Amino acid sequence: MKFIEIFKYEDLITNLVSRDFKTRYKRSYLGILWSLLNPFLIIIVYTLAFDYILKIRVRNFPMFFMCAYLPWSYLSASLSVSLTSLSDSGYLIKAIYFPREILPLSIMLSSLLHFLITFIFVFPILMIYGYFPQWSVLSLPVIILLQSLFIFGLCLFLSSIHVFFRDIRYILDVILTIWFWLTPVVYPISLIPDQFLFFYKLNPMTIFVTAYREVLLNGGLPVPQYWIAIVIATSASLLLGYSPFLKIRKRLAEEI
């Protein structure tokens, strides 16, 4: 099977991720620190805006926001960077054979790495605020893995579509903004009127974000329905990603 082929290219994936990782902040003074500084600054800005000015009624807003914003930015960074991963690598695709899904995959993995690094600081900060990790934190890797697969499906979808429709780039910006506000990142889900709640929860990111908060802030496990929803969303995303990708994979070298 072609799906298994990528495991033979494990070293290529590692090298591409490390290339991306090394070159992302190359020639910048703070380098990898930007990965931490950036979310930190955003958290301050949103706290000022929503906690102090708009006075949204959420307990411990900075932590509440952080637990949702980090998984969100993992998604949005992966999507916007991987979008061009196939179309910008024409030179590679035309000259060397390797499973093409490695290109969006390595971008996603590199974003994952940045995401994981932020956790080094997430836990100490949470503890300062009095949130101590419970045994439920052990489910975190599973949630991250499922979210990664979910993101990978979307990356695959977008990068495949981008080969043919360059407009996707501009559409994506709009979609990400809308999506961000439809996801309970800066406000609690309790603000959503009951009659919209069902539709609101159809957004997979709502489920993911709620799951992260449950584990990190409440020290509990997401309810089983959430797990089922997450698994369905992940499978759907992979299906969505692979269907255009498998169609164009064979002709990729000619079409780019």
Added chain:
Amino acid sequence: MIEIIHVSKKFKIWEDRSRDLKETTINFLRGKKRSFRELWALRGIDVRIKKGETVAFIGENGSGKSTLLKLLSGIYTPDEGEIVTQGKISTLLELGVGFHPDLTGEENIFLNGSMLGFNQREMKKKFEEIVNFSEIGDFIYSPIRTYSSGMAMRLAFSIAMCVDPDILLIDEVLAVGDEAFQKKCLERLETFKRSGRTIVLVSHSLEIVQKFCERAILLHGGRVVCDDVPKKTIETYHLVLYGHQEVQGLPVNFEVKGVGTEEIPPHEMTSEAGAETEEEIEGTPEGAQESTQEERAVSTGAEARGAEAIMPEPPLYQRYGTFEAEITEVRMKSEDGTETDSFLSGEMISIRLHIRFHKDIENPNVGIAILRQENGKMIVVHSINTLRKNMNLGLLKRNADIDADFIQRVSLPEGEYYLTVAIINSDGSRSYDWHDHLRTFRIRKLDPCWEAMVDLNSQIVIHS
């Protein structure tokens, strides 16, 4: 081992390439499909390359050789047929592709190695060797953007040379660096070859092909025309390349009688076959041929050439093929059995091809085509071959001679016609001997009992 089994590859050439959503949506709503042309870059390629062979693909630009290499490496997927490979393949199509300017030479070695399908462990073993081979020295720890272009090329080439694939595919990249480095590369390839690895290369440098390869395959128009030792393939290649000019360079001597090989200097042909053909030329009673009509045709052609082609130019005689079987003689006879180039419309004529086999060939396809010029374009008036007739010629042994008689009624309008004859293999993937526009002949109308293009053998019945 590489097995290319009846592989074809086509490309879509988009006439109106729209990549933005607006245009696509509008076209979709209007029910307009994007129009494209199909271009077959390769047709029915059958080649087997054994382990340890060094094979070159040669041919003009656009003959499909680079496409074939990309198919072998997996970059392209065939539209028809199948490619089976055994062993690790390393591709050297473009040098330094995948290098990242901000990474050091060392990091790029590992990155590039993994792109070629080699893991970290294997690359660690090769690292020393690559650095030494590239002669880059301490620069290896500096970012590639600080390299000169020559250094980057040398590094890229060293990586490809030093990793140890079972099959190495090379496309036109041997001309790297200075002469000394080039020599070093060729030496390296030589040891690579001696260690029993398979090398497939595409090159315009016939010198390298001849020196370095043990087999060369000529592609022409997406088909295998010749598959032989480099010397013979290159000779055929010259025929395909320059056959053209040589014909043009001839004095007003378009008439190609008997064997039709005058354009081909004997030394250009396979030695054995060449000698034989020459004999045939001597033996053909050219004088016996009635050629007044043809001379007239030739002179008009010549005038046209002088007068900037007001008249359509006569088609050029071209011969190509592997010459594993040769059409050594073609005789055209009229109904009464006399050999001539001028026939009456509606006459039963016979065209005899004398074929000599230099190799055992199983059921070849022998055919003829009659063409004429229409508004400056060549159109095929009639084409027939043994395959279409569902004939099986069986196994024809080396040194066998056969005559193939094509008998037909030439119910054609008055005018000038050209005869193309060919012998190819049964699936059409290999041309043994192909003579385009070998003969010019004339159809005269004696009894004008019909007019225009074709005699439909009409009966007219009047009922009152």
